[in-house]
Amino acid sequence: MENAKVINLKDIKFENGFWKEMQELVRNEVIPYQSKALDDGIDGAEPSRCKENFRKAAKALRLRKSGVKTPVYPTDKWHYTEEAGAFKGWVFQDSDLYKWIEAASYSLINHRDLKLEKAVDGAIELICSAAEDDGYIDTLYTINNPAARFENLRDFHELYCFGHLAEAACAHYSATGKKTLLSAAARFADLICKEFGEGGIQGYGGHPIAEEGLLKLYGKTGKRDYLDTARLFINRRGTRPYYFDLERGETTPKGEIKYTYNQAHLPVREQKEAAGHAVRAVYLYTAMAHLARIDDDSELLNTCKALFDDITDKKMYITGGIGSTKEGEAFTYAYDLPNGTAYAETCASVGMIFFARRMAQADFDSKYFNTAEKCLYNCVLAGMAEDGKSFFYTNPLEIDPKTLAADERKSHIKAVRQKWFDCACCPPNIARLISDLGEYCFMENDDTIFINLYENCKAKFDNAEIEINGDYTGSGKISVKIKPAEPVKIAFRIPDWSDNYIFSVKNPFVKKGYAYFEINEEQTIEADFSPRIKIMRCNPKVRENIGKVAVTRGPFVYCLEEKDNLSNLHMLRLAEHPKFSFDGENIFANGYREYFSSTALYSEYRPVKEKLVHLKFIPYYKWANRGENEMAVYIRYR
């Protein structure tokens, strides 16, 4: 197996491009906003109480060390609001702070900021003050009942919080070289390796991520225990008897499948279809793909390939959203992609990008970053308002705001982005991904540098410097200047939407969707990916979209909004031979609106009456930035 080298975010500098702007938004708005949110300082938003918990935990530790017996509170809920001295918020509340530190750390790499660095140091100090003597950190248990730790791995997110802590620690160490958080994470990791090793607790986390956290820690520290425990967690998952049965004294009859929600229904190597909670799924698959690469485990990699293909071929919205139902925030069945009740959680698409990157690093096929790009430019970006101040949790492909209050089936859908969520997983996930995006743009193996995403940037590698300039999302033209220190191969991802691409160097070798160029001396390669406005259709097995199409251009999926096209968007129809125009951002076309003079609910069919209309499509990620209004990605056609 070819093996990817580690790309260092420090070596990739974004410059004046699409994602540079987004990174600046995250740096100037999202990270400070989230910092404030973690301090419960945002009017009209649910208080996070995250830092308050760390302070309480530190205090409880101090009291106990000084011999005071601290009160015991229950540890039996997902969400805590009641008892005065006890833990507050969700069982995974700690992870908000970790994700903020991770995002802030990447941001510090991209943009030095002493004030932010100091704020991060303060947060880390707070975290360290809440660490038990043996390295354990989880404020729920430290505050409420230390004796109950690791007793409910299925529901209560200690291992999940650890995973985010480990990821944050790795990011912070990369950003600052400081080992404060890395040491804390490593001490907790050491405890986990001891407690969960052979002869210890035979369990694993109900919400995967500890696995990827351990693998990242292994990457930073080289400590094999972390790799071994990650492997143990992955291989142990879903085996019989179910650990989650043992944990609660239950027995699942042979032949019955359980714990799909927790990604623990089958041993991972026996999983052929993406199932259960979408975020949990892709977080697990990310670690599986990562481990498959490290271990050169082709069986595990093949499982990952099957799962990746199952998602992208049968279970992914055209926007890159995954998770078709709010019931368990889960995958359902092949081709079930309802527009108006989609779950399509922002975090799930973020996780899909994690998974895609790990797959690309193991398999060097362009399909992975084609998918990552789809997620990134559409579902993920839609998760954040243009001003970086409000966020979507779920990302439907069609909305009629006036129906939401009356429809429990859409209880998860919001018509406008929310300031902050009491369950605040999505905003920091967007922040940490966008801030770290440099790491996704490139990958390397022994002889090739791969360009995955075409952001304007300057990048340094051992054997070459690369500079990308151009207008990837607009004209689709980019220029890549390569200064090799020694002869090097550069592989350009050919975007799947580009069917008429031209490289200035003719006849590159094309393999698995990458165009390979051998570079022996300084050279500039121009690429023109010629984005076209495309009318896209679904496989007819997607019941809801038969007879409908979506409009795309380059990486962007477009949508109609009521502000531009009046209400009852479903009554619109794209003209059979539409005349499209493009103003650099929006797409215009001719179409028809059905009109119906009768108020009858049912009537005998008469030829439909239509009025000519001018349709305006905006990029999907820009929707809901002008207040509540209808939105639709799909429009009827022919």
Place this chain on the structure above:
Amino acid sequence: MENAKVINLKDIKFENGFWKEMQELVRNEVIPYQSKALDDGIDGAEPSRCKENFRKAAKALRLRKSGVKTPVYPTDKWHYTEEAGAFKGWVFQDSDLYKWIEAASYSLINHRDLKLEKAVDGAIELICSAAEDDGYIDTLYTINNPAARFENLRDFHELYCFGHLAEAACAHYSATGKKTLLSAAARFADLICKEFGEGGIQGYGGHPIAEEGLLKLYGKTGKRDYLDTARLFINRRGTRPYYFDLERGETTPKGEIKYTYNQAHLPVREQKEAAGHAVRAVYLYTAMAHLARIDDDSELLNTCKALFDDITDKKMYITGGIGSTKEGEAFTYAYDLPNGTAYAETCASVGMIFFARRMAQADFDSKYFNTAEKCLYNCVLAGMAEDGKSFFYTNPLEIDPKTLAADERKSHIKAVRQKWFDCACCPPNIARLISDLGEYCFMENDDTIFINLYENCKAKFDNAEIEINGDYTGSGKISVKIKPAEPVKIAFRIPDWSDNYIFSVKNPFVKKGYAYFEINEEQTIEADFSPRIKIMRCNPKVRENIGKVAVTRGPFVYCLEEKDNLSNLHMLRLAEHPKFSFDGENIFANGYREYFSSTALYSEYRPVKEKLVHLKFIPYYKWANRGENEMAVYIRYR
């Protein structure tokens, strides 16, 4: 206000027609089957435990009368399975026996059967043995805790069970002239009038029906207390402070609406839109319309008209199903009529027929029985298998059986009818409606006999005998022989699907959809309603069905089944100018099936490839009689 006279089921004899066959099915299969079910004698079906509860209650009463203290069990659940000596089943389990007695009584009117009459007498004896000294009957409380009666009117169905008891008692009295059950119901009614009168409990039932039960008892006994208490229940409902708040020590803030599920969100006269649990809604509206007629209360009747029109103009499936969501089994918002996740409970359509009849009796407009007919021939009839042995609870308009297990949103949908339900409201509701259908065929006011439904029958009235013969659902031709004892007016409902009707007597006076004929001597009027195969469309506000049509003929809505048309029914399309044919039951047409060679989930639009196919449509009510398979009412068109 014109006022309907009471039609006596005894005077209407069905003969060799569509509904005669259904009544025979109910008599020979459903009623005996349900009798067996009530005795828990059906293999593979959930035991009802209904009669067991009555026996337990009678025993508890005997013990208490002999001075033994009986154990107290909780009365805090909707469903009871646990404690050995306690009540078992749903809080409304008693009503199953009442509904069976009601159906059996109507059946006895239609068809004398000494064995059945004896079985009914036995059941009544059992019920009477469970009556408390003051007339109270509810086995849950009598068994578990008599002191807790009437403490939770919102959830626990004492008044609901009373309502069914009263309806059964009236039916039994009509059938047999025996007052055994009528007396028991009247004693319970007397207690209710006392307990809930001015100065008493200021509440009402969380599931309406006591109101209609009291009105029917008033009809049989003439006792004004029953009318007064029904009026009190209706006028008190939804007033502030909410009784259901008071009952549980809560306060709903001003401006906030609550208890919509219980039809207690607003005073009934302020209700303009059908909302909440669909069955509860139409049961309430039935009593409201009934009371409006008795009281000549035009304000209340106008409310009923608004609610009726809101349902039929905006919230009713083409099959007559109502209740668009499983969440609260409820109405949602205007034009929200999803096909695959419809609730459309059989009982709700039965209740809609009750409501329609009460409206027709007050307003003498054909639209009410047009709606009743739609419900009857489609949603209600679909609730029962062809062999009368299995039943649907919910009635979707589209189903793909293989998706059900994977989709919590469809947890209420079954692909084949079930033998018996542990919550068994629907089968006996079908049975009691069909057995009593004679009462729906006609109505009378001072000078006119109205024919609402055209079943082959002989009917006797004070001033005329009427005989209907023909083939209403087939050729649409009927002949109505009238023997007047004195000059009489006969009004024929002109079905809304008939746009080319012909009467043998020309130029009748037509008012509100009824054709009026003055009959002075024996006369036969032939009517030809000329049913046509129609392509029906929805108002385009019904998002899911834009671009789709349904096929109907006469009162029947048709559907496609996989058995006849292969799988992926959504890929079918009706030809633009279909050539229809009709074999007396099924409809055939030419159409197209899309085919798609690519496995891609998304691809650039290319002209769709289609194969010519022969479509077979069957009446909707006949679906799912050949095992699990796909079904769809709507098909794409143009």
